[in-house]
Amino acid sequence: MELIILLGVPLAAGLLLALYGHKERAAELNAVMSFLTFVAAAFLTARVIRDGPMMVWEENFFIDSFNVFLVALTAFVGFTTSLFSRPYMRNEHHAGKLNPARLRLYHSMFQLFMFTMLLALLTNNMGILWVAMEAATLTTVLLVSLYRTPASLEAAWKYFILCGVGIAQALFGTILLYFAAERVIGGGGTSLLWTHLNDVKGQLEPTVLSLAFVFLLVGYGTKVGLAPLHNWLPDAHAEGPTPVSAVLSGLLLNVALYAVVRAKVLVDGALQTHFAGNLMMGFGLFSVVVGAFFLSRQKDVKRLFGYSSIEHMGIVTFAFGMGGPIANFAALLHMTVHSLTKSAIFFTVGHAAQKTGTQLIANIRGLADTNPAIGWGLMLGSLAILGMPPFGVFASEFLILTTAMHEHPWATPFLLVSLGVAFAAVFSRVQEMVFGETTAKRLPHSPALIPVFIHLGLVLMLGLYIPPYLADWYRQAAALIG
Amino acid sequence: MIHSIFTQLLQTLLIVGLAPLLVGWVNQCRAWLQNKSGAGVLQPYRVLHKLFNKDAVLADGASPLFRLAPYVQFGCMALVGTIVPVLATDLPFAAAADVIALVGLFALARLFAALAAMDVGTAFGSMGARREMLVACLAEPALLMVFFTPSLIAQSTSLPTIVETLAHREFVLYPSLAFAAIAFYMVSLAENARIPVDNPTTHLELTMIHEAMILEYSARHLALIEWASAIKLMNYSVIGISLFLPWGIVEAEGWLLIPVALAALFAKLLAGGAALALLETLSAKMRIFRAPEFLGTAFLLAVLGMLIRLALEK
Amino acid sequence: MTPTFAGQLINLLAALLLLIAFAMLSQRRVLSLIYLFAWQGFVLVLSTTLVAYSTGQHHLYYSAALTLILKVFALPWILHRLIIRLNIKWDVETLINIPTTMLLGIVLVIFAFNLALPISQLASTVTKNTLGIAMACVLLAFLMMITRRKAVPQVIGFLAIENGLFFAATSATYGMPMVVEFGVALDVLVGTFIFGIFFFQIRETFDSLDIHHLEKLKED
DSSP: OHHHHHHHHHHHHHHHHHHHTTSTTHHHHHHHHHHHHHHHHHHHHHHHHHHOOEEETTTTEEEOHHHHHHHHHHHHHHHHHHHHHHHHHHHHHHTTSOOHHHHHHHHHHHHHHHHHHHHHHHBOBHHHHHHHHHHHHHHHHHHHTTTOOHHHHHHHHHHHHHHHHHHHHHHHHHHHHHHHHHHHHOSSGGGGBHHHHHHTGGGSOHHHHHHHHHHHHHHHHHHHTOTTSOTHHHHHHHHSOHHHHHHIIIIIHHHHHHHHHHHHHHHHHHHOSSHHHHHHHHHHHHHHHHHHHHHTTOOBHHHHHHHHHHHHHHHHHHHHHHOSHHHHHHHHHHHHHHHHHHHHHHHHHHHHHHHHTOOBGGGOOOHHHHOHHHHHHHHHHHHHHTTOTTSHHHHHHHHHHHHHHHHOGGGHHHHHHHHHHHHHHHHHHHHHHHSSSOOOOOOSSOOOOHHHHHHHHHHHHHHHOOOHHHHHHHHHHHHHHO | OHHHHHHHHHHHHHHHHHHHHHHHHHHHHHHHHTTOOOSOTTHHHHHHHHHHTSOOOOOTTOOHHHHHHHHHHHHHHHHHHHHSOSSBSOOTTGGGOBHHHHHHHHHHHHHHHHHHHHHSOOHHHHHHHHHHHHHHHHHHHHHHHHHHHHHHHHTOOBHHHHHHHHHHSOOOOOHHHHHHHHHHHHHHHHHTTOTTTOOTTOOOTTTOSHHHHTTTOOHHHHHHHHHHHHHHHHHHHHHHHHHHOOTTOBOTTOGGGHHHHHHHHHHHHHHHHHHHHHHHHHSOOOOGGGHHHHHHHHHHHHHHHHHHHHHHOO | OOHHHHHHHHHHHHHHHHHHHHHHHHOOOHHHHHHHHHHHHHHHHHHHHHHHHHHTOTHHHHHHHHHIIIIIIIHHHHHHHHHHHHTOSSOOOBSSOHHHHHHHHHHHHHHHHHHHHHHHHHOOSTTGGGHHHHHHHHHHHHHHHHHBOBHHHHHHHHHHHHHHHHHHHHHHHSSOOHHHHHHHHHHHHHHHHHHHHHHHHHHHHHSSOBGGGGOOOOOO
16 A cells, blocks of 8 residues: 555656646645655555565565665655755756756656656566666656756756766666576566565576676666766766755665675575676676876865765775675665765855855855855755764764774775765865855755754764664665675 | 499589580579570570680780689589589589588688789789678688588588488478578679679679789680689579478489480479579679678578577477 | 479578679668668568478468568668658768778677587578578677667667577577567667658757767766
């Protein structure tokens, strides 16, 4: 029941807003629909915590503690983003950057995007997972090109081509997976179901599965933003509307990584070696280094945080690659806090860019003076994302680093240096933007800052105290991933 | 034994003797296709006869090589015509018919043609030699690649073995052979100086390749060269037939079937000649700088055929 | 039709697919590229039908029908309309010259065959040998995509990748489950529509479909 609401609401909202998305109250409708989705996700979560994993609709949907945690996170961030986007998009409309038709497209695609992400998370079928990921690409392409400026068209085109090719690799990986499964389970619709694959993973052909994993990692890794396949990410983040940057960073990257991790579980079972983990560690570490070093060259504030996302997804991928209960626990925690913090940062950055009329770091100054809430929100968010205690990012990064020191000491210098470089690059820029001579002006629609502080409050809480049921939940999920 | 020697003799005479006829047939077909009356299929013989009855004129400063080259070319082509299994596969000389040796013989003939062209030192001769070598250095690898595909199928580079394998086993579809056949056709157009690579009837100095090399020859030398190039066309035709359309070629001890083989050969040659004329009528000669691309395509097709053979038909 | 003969016919069609992939790689005209794409789809339909007929896998008939509608008629038609509307006919420019692209293509084919070898040895389908060709088609389409400068050939490359993947699925496993295939087809169709919208936007903004204009966003 919750599942029908969870998937039905965003789908219906997407269609509804395709018709009425340009009307006066569309933004409110968007928020209400997102809220309903969030409520459904909350109920579903409660049920899974109570009853354990469940399968629905002839095993086509499978919900365990791993994906229900991401479902809850996705629905929550989707909801807060819709709150943020209400005044943000009105301001954009006011500034003449968008016309009603674009606004309608935006609202409709936002909801459809939420639908595809939830579908990708909830489906049990590796093939449908691929279809949903591709559909998510298509919806976000339209979102990224919303402004129709030369730069946004370029970003969207790059995103489309690169992710299109990437996702084609993932399709090949899925075909190989099906090929291996067919030999064990037999043909037909059920042999791509993850639960079935998981039951027989020990018998799957190791050569085929390792090849399949390479393709899946490269394919979905493109969407995660793993270096060297990350080129689309900063452009798409910088040129799309800010709410889209927030959901891209906060949610889409997580969902793509979720797909990789699901595949890793199967491959680990079939190979009985650390092959998949090693690959993920390599890609992850490389992304951390690339992300961190490119940070210091950025002039555009949204690109800056785009690269920061690459770095953090690298950290999470690395942690999942290490495997084991602690690293997986830390990776899940890091996914959560990164989503919350990064979307909060994008909320503040969006308003800051609107106030100053530019995304260039050099032209954004004195946020603390004109609007202390935005200024301090950005400052605190940046401190959080840089891993300052007492925020949750510190806790997860600390766990990952200690595990790495323990199990893979060679990797720690890379991680530490990258984190240091990232700190220097981001902090100096944020400091300039928050303090200093002001250039900002008043906005016609007052910004929604409650989501920012809710997110940061949650991150702070996770840094200081993880509620026992949440910890339990993470532990269960970590055990599932193995 | 006596039968096989007889067949061998018959084949050599056939190839060498009927080569001008094939050229005449192609020319006649082309004339018909272009709504002309044509000079008749026997015209090449009349030309040869005329040339042999003339007195040879040699350029000043021509070395003995210049006089030797026509004989070498003719000899190479006649030898190829002798060893290719045209009528039967177990002829006395057939053991020498290794596909790589065939490519070598063609190369030897071309080498002498090019050397002789440069020997006199005229501008056209050198230019023709250079162009010929350009075509050759692209065509020869392609030709080798073409030969490798049937060799892989038959597990041998000996032409009689290949023919036996292809003609007398159960019918199998070989996609790789289709690729090789197209590539072979393209290469033989280039090697025989046909349209679209070269025009055998042109005397426009900017476009000609093969004709530019033999401008200095006259009388019996020219006759030998013309005859040799007719045999070359014949050779390529029979090699193509034996590789890609080998049905009808007689296997060991099947002497009574020789007439059938002869009939099959004539039918195939007639059809092939007509097809060549049609192609020459339909297409235009391409610019010489496009020739590398044309031959590159042939090479690509040949390599693809080989790869498909390796990957697909196990 | 005996199974071996059907297998040989499928091999022949696979070889034809590879040939078309190379022809696309060497093609200079956009319009011919679209026709080649349609032909590739048609060969795909033939081979899928043949596999369905010779193995009795009935769901493959549906895949073949889907491919026929989508890739032989719908997509080429959409692309064709776009070309006419945008008034481009002679619009393929390559980054590397064509002979070099061809040589790279041969290298890719060898690579693909080697990659597919261990997998096809495990397969039980009559079509297992064609897996290498399917991979080669994917890689060649990929090569075409990265060596072309204009938007339309890039998109056709993208669609050709999908063709190759479809062929891989048919040859390795007799096709994916039907739901997945429908989903993939839907995505491809929607993707093409979005590409089409994009063409107009790009041209409106830049007055040309040269991807060259889309290289402004770089790291300084």
